[in-house]
Amino acid sequence: MSSTTTDIPAPAKTETQEDVLKPQKSNLGLLRPDHKKNFIVDLLTTVDHKKIGIMYGLIAMFFLVVGGIEALIIRAQLAVPENDLISAQRYNQLFTMHGTTMIFLAVMPLNAAFFNFLVPLQIGARDVAFPRINSFSLWTFVAGALVLNFSWLVQAFYELGWFVASDTSVAAGKTDFVPAIGWFGYAPQTSTQFTGIGTDFWIFGLQILGISSLSASMNFVSTIINMRAPGMKMMRLPVFTWMTLIVSLLIIFAFPAITIALGQLMFDRMFGTSFFNVADGGQPILWQHLFWIFGHPEVYILVLPAMGIVSEVLPTFSKKPLFGYSIVVFSGAVIGFLGFAVWSHHMFTTGLGKVATAAFSLLTMAIAVPTGVKIFNWIGTIWGGRVRFAAPMIFSVGFIWMFMMGGFSGIMHSAAPADSQQQDSYFVIAHFHYVAIGGILLASVSAIYFWLPKMIGKMWTGRLNIWVAIITTVGLNVTFFPMHFLGLIGMPRRTHTYLSGFGWETYNMICTIGAFILAFGILLFIVDIVLCVTKGKPAGDDPWDARTLEWATSSPPKFYNFARTPVVAARDALWEHKHGPENRKITYVEEDSHGIHMPSQSWMPLFAALGFIPLGIGAALMQAGVPFMGYITILGIVIIALGVALWALEGPGGYHFHPEEEAT
């Protein structure tokens, strides 16, 4: 089997470590950015999955705060009837950007952070299969986030009078430079007839984020299938790694639908095609189908990692193996598979016809089965265990409860007649925020409490985490529980303001108060993280008495992960190593003269990814008639092409490292 590694002769053992660590020249004759002491250069060029993971996490936390602030403004606007805190246009922009930001810039990268940091460690690998593509995914994500949020800058410039667009659509009053179409951008509202270039920023931002997600997913599937340590059979993989695999496959097969839908929309807006143009026979319903063929698997793309996290945390703090490992894995796969067969339950009110509606109703109900199986398995895991209510456990138990609340209202939606009453009301908002905050956010917080000591090597201080748990859970329930009632008494979602006298005032006020409580809880959580980073005591390799391979190495793990590749003899490898019989202990591959093959760092992924910024911003501004933007767009394409070409030509590089020789 050929690989990228063998073109570098292994250095003789007699060579000193300094010689090995000298920066090499790439095939282009340029110095590779290896082993630079410069911190910034190191971050920009790193191919280390752990650093990339942490960067993903930090950026995700930043956008979590941004999306949260957008939500708080929305709630402040809705606190009282006939409020005029913000204009209707700004309101539309805020709820669009809130949804888009939370899904694509907060939750997905937060999941990507854990995928990156944990998966190679959990499977006993040195790194992901394609370290440079991993770096490319990170920077492409950053480029997409910048393109999407650049629209705020354009809007601000326009309102300050610094940006004068010559386009007729602006003259006709389409002054929305920030997406204002809802996170699912239904046609025909997205046509040039109704919306300004905010929609173009949305198209290009999402398209770029899709490239990032796709390349990252292909990388993770390759990693999980090919890079497992000896003995790490598929059915010995930690459940979190299993969920990563399933989520990656979902992304690979679901994202093309939205990529094409966005492409069609882009063609409609730029070249006058008629995919969604009603006047020329285009069918806006096509957009709904294509969007939800992506959009429903996306829901599982967001939530399956949370299920993986909980499946790791509960056994650790119950001191029991996961109850029914195989069926939990199988249920995850079934959820992923069925996720492709239920998209039309978002469209029950569009008049699909009786058969289609009944079929999608049934399939939606069927998804509750594997989800219920998982819930019972988690409860079975805790049952009879020696439960320790450490911070990760508190949030994971909270996840089960809160996620179930979201699940129950989900089941209500699966009945088409009930759904047609709840469609586009606050009931739906309540449902998916219980899933998103009660489910995904609580699990992510649990994961941060669980794995941050591994990531930075420091242990949590004090018990602020109890207050975080209480305040976020109270805040979440105070915010979203009344929304069930609001929806049932008829308040539609995406309402800029409302009249008094419908009985909505009290509920809305409670929701707004709850939102600020929730925000305070998140703030406390960030304080707790800062305390941990600044004042935490050394965590040790295995502070939680955990079960999986990532806890078998140092905290934080060395850049090479494992000095010698572990040989796995059982599921829950570390637990069996600590407490199991002799024949299930982890052994290590014999040291050979090669040492550890490490990949070289590279500028090229960053270079190629940065090309997406002029491409996206240029193409969007071109639509507003800003001069020379066509050239900027072409410049972006040239940068990407040049980056990829130089990337291919520079060669993979790499060096061999002998951990024993490192001075410690």
Added chain:
Amino acid sequence: MSAEAQNHDSHHGMMIDNKKLFMWLFLGSDCMFFGTMISTHLIYRKLYPDSFDPTTLFSLELTSFSTFILLMSSFLMALAVSAMHKGDMKGFRRNTIGVIFFGLIFLGCQVYEFTEFAHKDLTLSSGTFGSTFYMLTGTHGVHVAIGVFWLTCMYFYSFTGKMDPHESAVDVEVAGLYWHFVDIVWIIIFTAIYLIEFV
């Protein structure tokens, strides 16, 4: 198998090279790309059966010829991969230049076809048929163009002496996978977009 005998980059895999696996995953994704576009085309075709009669426009002779050329290019691609595996650098270059040449003929046919159709008033903005037809065949054309560019790079790279059969066979094979896939997609497009109109 002892751990030492394995490549230290992939310890336990399905014994499929990382690069090849990545390409397979990309092709799986690409199937969904083309699937979405072909469905869009067929849906609008079924919805508006009489809005446009492409049989007056399509030249089956020309498109059959270019389909045949693309099929033959796949054959040459297979020969190029096989030559690389055997370390026959000359054979690799000869067959690769053949693939590039055939790919360019296909692209030339497509450009000619598009110009013809545009002259006969089928454009991107002339209703749903024009939109779906040009977007689908155009995206396929871009795939062919990328493949031609890729193979051209590889052809010239083979003269630098940095390609050797042991190391580069998998790279050629990955390019080959891509090329065969683009070819297979064309067979589906040819059937579902062109041939079906003459039934």
